[in-house]
Amino acid sequence: MRIAVLAGGLSPERDVSLASGALIARALIDGGYDVALADVYMGIKGKIGDFGKLFTREKPELYIIGSCEPDLEALIASNGGRRAPVGENIIELCRAADVVFLALHGGMGENGQLQATLDSFDVCYTGSGYAACFMAMDKAVTRRVLTADGVPMADGFSAKASELRVDEVISRVGLPCVVKPNSCGSSVGVSIVDTEEELVAAINAAAAFDDIAVIEKKIVGREFSVGILEGSTLPAIEIIPVSGFYDYKNKYQGGCTREICPADLTAAEAAEASAVALAAYKSLRLEGYARVDVMQDRETGHFYCLEANALPGMTPTSLLPQEAAAVGIGYIELCCRIVNAAISKKGKKKG
Numbered sequence: 124m125r126i127a128v129l130a131g132g133l134s135p136e137r138d139v140s141l142a143s144g145a146l147i148a149r150a151l152i153d154g155g156y157d158v159a160l161a162d163v164y165m166g167i168k169g170k171i172g173d174f175g176k177l178f179t180r181e182k183p184e185l186y187i188i189g190s191c192e193p194d195l196e197a198l199i200a201s202n203g204g205r206r207a208p209v210g211e212n213i214i215e216l217c218r219a220a221d222v223v224f225l226a227l228h229g230g231m232g233e234n235g236q237l238q239a240t241l242d243s244f245d246v247c248y249t250g251s252g253y254a255a256c257f258m259a260m261d262k263a264v265t266r267r268v269l270t271a272d273g274v275p276m277a278d279g280f281s282a283k284a285s286e287l288r289v290d291e292v293i294s295r296v297g298l299p300c301v302v303k304p305n306s307c308g309s310s311v312g313v314s315i316v317d318t319e320e321e322l323v324a325a326i327n328a329a330a331a332f333d334d335i336a337v338i339e340k341k342i343v344g345r346e347f348s349v350g351i352l353e354g355s356t357l358p359a360i361e362i363i364p365v366s367g368f369y370d371y372k373n374k375y376q377g378g379c380t381r382e383i384c385p386a387d388l389t390a391a392e393a394a395e396a397s398a399v400a401l402a403a404y405k406s407l408r409l410e411g412y413a414r415v416d417v418m419q420d421r422e423t424g425h426f427y428c429l430e431a432n433a434l435p436g437m438t439p440t441s442l443l444p445q446e447a448a449a450v451g452i453g454y455i456e457l458c459c460r461i462v463n464a465a466i467s468k469k470g471k472k473k474g
């Protein structure tokens with residue numbers, strides 16, 4: 124069976140995706156598949172003819188993530204100024220595959236655009252459909268959908284970053300608060316704000332990535348993430364950054380964050396964390412696999428959903444693969460199960 128693994132892309136999380144993609148490709152080869160790994164933005168240059176010959180059992184090189192997010196303008200310049208997020212021959216490669224494994228993070232790979240495009244070509248792909256991806260990637264929409272469905276979230280609101288006034292933030296959520304760009308990931312553009320002075324800088328930082336900003340009350344307490352595989356929750360993982368909050372550097376540089384899985388929670392607490400994550404997964408109509416970030420309020424002990432990730436990090440040391448490992452699902456098995464979930468979803472639709 125042929126699997127096209129799509130990675131890279133034109134999002135600030137491009138490097139994380141390239142790292143995930145190479146590892147997923149290797150795992151799928153170990154799982155017995157023929158694999159073609161491609162950078163969805165860079166595309167595959169030249170006249171290919173037979174796309175079948177791109178699928179091999181030869182393992183790709185690994186990719187190392189830098190300490191800060193990549194310079195996308197420099198990348199665009201290096202690729203002849205091309206701004207289209209889907210490169211040459213990518214759709215043709217996908218059509219030649221039995222399944223497309225989306226190893227993308229952020230941007231059009233995670234916001235539903237690529238999923239909708241692949242649907243138009245009747246291509247079978249991993250993870251959630253376009254509507255779920257859109258809802259999960261758009262933090263303002265996530266807030267509306269989850270709060271309407273009664274999934275607990277921190278108090279907050281969203282607004283055009285250029286129209287946000289400091290006094291409005293103070294009166295609606297107060298300090299400390301968190302300011303996030305609406306459609307990013309990996310904590311890119313996210314700031315924790317303690318003072319009014321920091322608030323202006325935080326709004327500008329978020330505005331650099333998105334016209335819309337999401338502002339939430341800061342939850343003071345422990346942070347966890349809960350993976351979901353084929354509709355069942357995996358054990359929660361606790362995230363403890365050595366310093367600061369769980370920002371880009373703390374997420375991807377070794378030794379910056381302690382990750383404890385299964386998290387040290389009472390049975391009742393673990394059940395509440397799982398219930399919140401699963402409610403968010405269902406409410407957003409996520410499928411196959413996903414990961415929901417939650418925090419436990421120190422005062423009340425209750426759990427709140429921060430956001431959902433339709434395409435969570437997938438290196439073996441990423442959060443969801445660690446959670447799967449904690450219940451005996453190794454990395455190769457995890458990648459193969461995600462492929463099988465995609466095949467059975469497509470089968471169900473056809474049937």
Ligand SMILES: Nc1ncnc2c1ncn2[C@@H]1O[C@H](COP(=O)(O)OP(=O)(O)O)[C@@H](O)[C@H]1O
Nearest residue numbers: 277301307308309310339340341342369429430
């Ligand atoms: N309401 C909040 N209270 C406290 N910390 C938060 C809050 N929202 C986000 N954070 C912190 O910011 C990080 C990134 O926020 P998140 O909503 O998960 O966005 P993303 O991971 O998509 O960038 C979280 O992992 C958490 O450490």
Ligand SMILES: [Mg+2]
Nearest residue numbers: 309310416430
């Ligand atoms: Mg997150």
